[in-house]
Amino acid sequence: MTQGSWEIRLRVDAPPNLWRVCDEFGHIVVTPQILGLSPLGLGDAGVLSVARYTGIVLEKGIDESGIALSGAGLEWWLGDENSQGDILETKVELSSSTLSNALDNLLPVAITKGTVTEPAGVTYTGTHQWETPLDAVRTVCASMGAEYKVQPDGTIDAGPKENVYTIDTPEVVVIRTGYGSDPAYTGINVERTASWFDARAYVSRGVITTEDSDNVVTLVGAQDRTPAPTATDLHGNILDRVIVQQTSGSPVDVSTYLVTLMNEHAIVSNMEIDTSFYEIAGDMSVGDAFWCFDPPAFTSAEDATPNEILFRGSTIWPVKLRLIAASWPLRRGMGVYYRSPEATPTYTDLSPYIEYEDNESAGIEVSY
Amino acid sequence: MGTLTVGRVGLDVAMSDPAEWTEGRGLDNRETRIRGYLRSSSIDNTKALRTELLEQQGKIVALTYSLDSTMDGFYILTDVVVETIPVSFMNKGLFPYEITLWKIGGSGATEFQSLVTGTVRDNEHAITAGETQPIHAPARLHKAYGVDAGTAAIQDTVSTEDGNLNRYYLVDYAADPSWSVEPSNYYSAGAYIEVGGRLRAGLDAPTNPASFEVGNKIIKIVPSTSGSVSDGRLDVSWWTGAAYTTPVSFEFYFNANRIPEWHYTSIISNTPETCRFRLIRDAEDTNSIFRHVLDIEVRRGCAFASFFYTFSSGTGPTYIQIREESSTDTLLAVAVAGADDTPAYYHTADGWSIGSSRDLTAPAASGGVRIDNYVGDFQRDFYIGYQLSAGAPDRHQDMCLQYHGPLYVQERAVRR
Numbered sequence: 001m002t003q004g005s006w007e008i009r010l011r012v013d014a015p016p017n018l019w020r021v022c023d024e025f026g027h028i029v030v031t032p033q034i035l036g037l038s039p040l041g042l043g044d045a046g047v048l049s050v051a052r053y054t055g056i057v058l059e060k061g062i063d064e065s066g067i068a069l070s071g072a073g074l075e076w077w078l079g080d081e082n083s084q085g086d087i088l089e090t091k092v093e094l095s096s097s098t099l100s101n102a103l104d105n106l107l108p109v110a111i112t113k114g115t116v117t118e119p120a121g122v123t124y125t126g127t128h129q130w131e132t133p134l135d136a137v138r139t140v141c142a143s144m145g146a147e148y149k150v151q152p153d154g155t156i157d158a159g160p161k162e163n164v165y166t167i168d169t170p171e172v173v174v175i176r177t178g179y180g181s182d183p184a185y186t187g188i189n190v191e192r193t194a195s196w197f198d199a200r201a202y203v204s205r206g207v208i209t210t211e212d213s214d215n216v217v218t219l220v221g222a223q224d225r226t227p228a229p230t231a232t233d234l235h236g237n238i239l240d241r242v243i244v245q246q247t248s249g250s251p252v253d254v255s256t257y258l259v260t261l262m263n264e265h266a267i268v269s270n271m272e273i274d275t276s277f278y279e280i281a282g283d284m285s286v287g288d289a290f291w292c293f294d295p296p297a298f299t300s301a302e303d304a305t306p307n308e309i310l311f312r313g314s315t316i317w318p319v320k321l322r323l324i325a326a327s328w329p330l331r332r333g334m335g336v337y338y339r340s341p342e343a344t345p346t347y348t349d350l351s352p353y354i355e356y357e358d359n360e361s362a363g364i365e366v367s368y
Numbered sequence: 369m370g371t372l373t374v375g376r377v378g379l380d381v382a383m384s385d386p387a388e389w390t391e392g393r394g395l396d397n398r399e400t401r402i403r404g405y406l407r408s409s410s411i412d413n414t415k416a417l418r419t420e421l422l423e424q425q426g427k428i429v430a431l432t433y434s435l436d437s438t439m440d441g442f443y444i445l446t447d448v449v450v451e452t453i454p455v456s457f458m459n460k461g462l463f464p465y466e467i468t469l470w471k472i473g474g475s476g477a478t479e480f481q482s483l484v485t486g487t488v489r490d491n492e493h494a495i496t497a498g499e500t501q502p503i504h505a506p507a508r509l510h511k512a513y514g515v516d517a518g519t520a521a522i523q524d525t526v527s528t529e530d531g532n533l534n535r536y537y538l539v540d541y542a543a544d545p546s547w548s549v550e551p552s553n554y555y556s557a558g559a560y561i562e563v564g565g566r567l568r569a570g571l572d573a574p575t576n577p578a579s580f581e582v583g584n585k586i587i588k589i590v591p592s593t594s595g596s597v598s599d600g601r602l603d604v605s606w607w608t609g610a611a612y613t614t615p616v617s618f619e620f621y622f623n624a625n626r627i628p629e630w631h632y633t634s635i636i637s638n639t640p641e642t643c644r645f646r647l648i649r650d651a652e653d654t655n656s657i658f659r660h661v662l663d664i665e666v667r668r669g670c671a672f673a674s675f676f677y678t679f680s681s682g683t684g685p686t687y688i689q690i691r692e693e694s695s696t697d698t699l700l701a702v703a704v705a706g707a708d709d710t711p712a713y714y715h716t717a718d719g720w721s722i723g724s725s726r727d728l729t730a731p732a733a734s735g736g737v738r739i740d741n742y743v744g745d746f747q748r749d750f751y752i753g754y755q756l757s758a759g760a761p762d763r764h765q766d767m768c769l770q771y772h773g774p775l776y777v778q779e780r781a782v783r784r
Contacts, residue, residue, distance in 0.1 A: 177778075180636065183661050183680035184747060295485040295776065301541065308490045310676050310747045312636045313644035313663030315489060315774045 004073035006055040012066040014353035021348050022338045028055045031335035034351050048153035074150045077110035079132025091129040099144055106136045117159030119144045142260040143253055165287040172290035173311050182312050192274040195297040203243040203265040204229045206258035221254030225262055286323050293318035329357030375429030376569040377420045381413045398471045406463040414461030416566050418450050423570025428781050430551035440551045442478045442781045443469035472781050475550045479784045482545045486775040491725035493712040500773025501766055505535035505669020507549040508556040518543035524761055527609045528557040528585035535669035537761040558640030559584045559666045577630040582645045584666045587673055592617050600627040606754040621689035641777050642667050672753025672767045684746040690722055691736020699730050704768045713768045721764045724750040
């Protein structure tokens with residue numbers, strides 16, 4: 001999962017003192033509905049438990065249009081994409097560790113452990129130092145065939161993807177036409193959709209290496225893609241593209257780690273959808289799977305085991321895609337609060353001052 | 369005075385001459401603009417023209433004009449503006465309108481591509497993909513039918529209320545047929561929905577469980593009523609060459625309880641190729657958190673209609689039952705193909721049959737057929753058809769195999 005971001009703009013007639021109230025490293029908490037006169041009637045934990053999104057304020061600006069706030073998602077507390085964060089300065093050595101124990105030793109104080117499901121028959125052995133908890137957690141999860149999800153309340157859930165996300169029994173259907181409600185499924189209305197396949201990052205083999213203090217690079221392990229590619233180059237040679245991953249630790253299950261890595265470098269089926277339906281994390285959270293039927297691009301009718309569902313009076317054969325990114329507008333009626341960064345936080349209701357985006361569509365991007 | 373048809377608008381309530389017709393051509397422009405007045409023999413008909421014209425926005429429409437057939441063709445209706453003048457309600461209505469269309473082309477310049485997706489329906493009868501009979505029917509009086517790959521289908525002619533229709537069965541799932549047709553024939557023998565006595569062009573229609581009609585000119589489904597209120601039954605009749613059969617009234621049971629009334633209707637899909645219509649009933653007569661949902665699918669050229677029953681609760685019925693009204697006649701059970709001996713459908717000695725992808729039983733005491741098992745978590749499927757003749761593809765067993773080879777068809781019009 002890559003880091004998300006957010007941006008909100010306050011109306012030009014918003015009280016100017018909100019500039020002083022909303023400070024960096026405070027949090028923006030978005031709830032599906034306005035929480036009445038005093039959100040703290042629910043208590044801090046209560047507000048965070050009903051939040052649809054929580055982000056960190058990292059930037060604020062002011063111009064003729066008013067105050068603008070922006071920042072990143074809560075994963076920022078694990079580390080950012082520049083490998084900056086609460087670095088693991090003390091060496092953490094894990095030997096045949098469970099996922100839960102690994103998280104206990106790697107998580108920063110800003111993110112606490114939530115629901116952890118141990119992957120069956122897999123432990124982790126590795127060493128981590130001078131890297132962010134984000135990089136360490138990603139390595140552990142990739143090695144154990146697990147995934148993680150940072151919740152709006154600042155906890156992290158981890159485990160096999162079927163335990164962390166809705167994978168096995170999607171309840172949402174995306175179909176180019178004929179969308180709508182159904183007793184069995186929720187249909188997403190589609191204002192615009194684009195489907196494409198991208199093979200740019202495709203690799204046929206993965207390799208793990210380590211480098212010692214003498215700059216000697218050693219091969220740790222390798223894994224070929226299954227099924228092997230059959231495409232050839234202009235001269236008839238089978239496609240051979242390799243990704244090299246250098247690690248500081250040494251994941252025990254090299255094949256699991258490399259299979260996970262190669263899954264991220266496969267032919268990616270993408271669909272980009274603009275919808276007015278999407279309600280944040282209501283029926284479809286980032287990471288969840290859902291049914292997508294858009295023949296000829298997305299259909300399982302010709303697969304050995306088609307997925308068959310009955311949806312709105314029709315038999316369709318969708319593919320299961322995962323939501324990998326979503327951008328959604330703030331709509332009137334949502335609650336938007338600033339949570340101050342003190343030990344005993346205070347909440348400031350920004351809802352009356354938000355430049356809502358009622359006429360904009362939500363954009364979601366899915367991948368297979 | 370001429371008549372104009374814009375898609376289905378003008379097919380039941382006549383649409384009079386336009387006042388102005390503008391064609392534009394440019395490097396990126398194939399725009400047609402038509403202005404006129406919606407007016408008809410009654411204010412209700414004029415309102416119907418307005419509603420259905422608005423509902424066709426965004427669709428491919430066949431356009432014909434009796435005074436200038438050179439303009440007949442296929443267009444995309446991009447924009448619709450209708451001005452309602454309430455003072456005209458006192459007379460028969462007079463609504464100025466303007467529509468903007470993007471011209472695809474006339475009959476010689478337009479090709480329809482039927483994008484076909486399908487495979488064998490998941491079933492409990494061991495019916496395999498090779499045993500199914502996928503069936504596809506383009507518009508009536510189509511020409512230049514062809515497939516770009518796969519095995520060729522078998523052509524058949526079926527009688528419809530609009531005239532003979534050529535259709536194709538044993539269609540290859542991997543083949544996408546293409547064909548052409550005159551605009552005036554595009555909707556002929558197509559699937560259609562009427563609500564409140566009006567032919568509907570789109571999805572927007574009032575809920576009316578006591579007055580609707582779903583059909584394809586071969587099969588026709590209307591509600592059975594008692595005192596102008598739905599009594600939960602559906603009257604189904606079939607065109608057998610010269611007239612429709614006497615309607616057969618089917619009733620539906622949730623366990624041992626007959627559905628006494630449908631409360632709500634909506635149109636799910638409305639194209640000449642396929643129409644889908646939804647009936648909903650509250651689980652209790654007054655407000656309930658659960659619903660019975662019965663979806664009806666009718667496809668062009670098919671002698672059967674597909675039904676999908678869902679009860680919106682995790683604890684659904686033990687079974688659903690479908691039977692001819694008050695009849696406990698013993699039906700004939702037939703297993704079709706495969707290696708499974710359980711019946712795939714039941715039929716009367718002549719006439720109609722009921723089949724399902726799930727195993728069926730026929731309880732002698734209460735009649736009809738019973739479906740115990742679910743599709744997925746809690747959906748049940750079945751079809752009701754009629755043996756139009758004793759030869760393929762009209763027989764009971766053919767319809768069963770056509771039902772088990774469902775096709776999802778998207779029609780697109782492109783310039784040749």
